[in-house]
Amino acid sequence: MTSIKIDRSACQGYGNCVLALASVFDVDGEGLVVLRRDTVEPGELDGLRRAAYDCPTDSITFVA
Numbered sequence: 001m002t003s004i005k006i007d008r009s010a011c012q013g014y015g016n017c018v019l020a021l022a023s024v025f026d027v028d029g030e031g032l033v034v035l036r037r038d039t040v041e042p043g044e045l046d047g048l049r050r051a052a053y054d055c056p057t058d059s060i061t062f063v064a
Helices: 016-020 042-054
Strands: 002-006 025-027 033-035 060-063
Touching (some): 016 042
Antiparallel strands (some): 002 060
């Protein structure tokens, strides 16, 4: 499994991560990223890569 970390202090609420992988990412009432879960299955790795790449503030990191 791949572990995910987010940096909420860097997040500016663009929501690109949610568009890329809504099963893992969400936004809270403040509009900042939250994790629905902190790991992904191998079949979701492309979506996770897209979410991290599309984040303009580099708030998403992961270890595959």
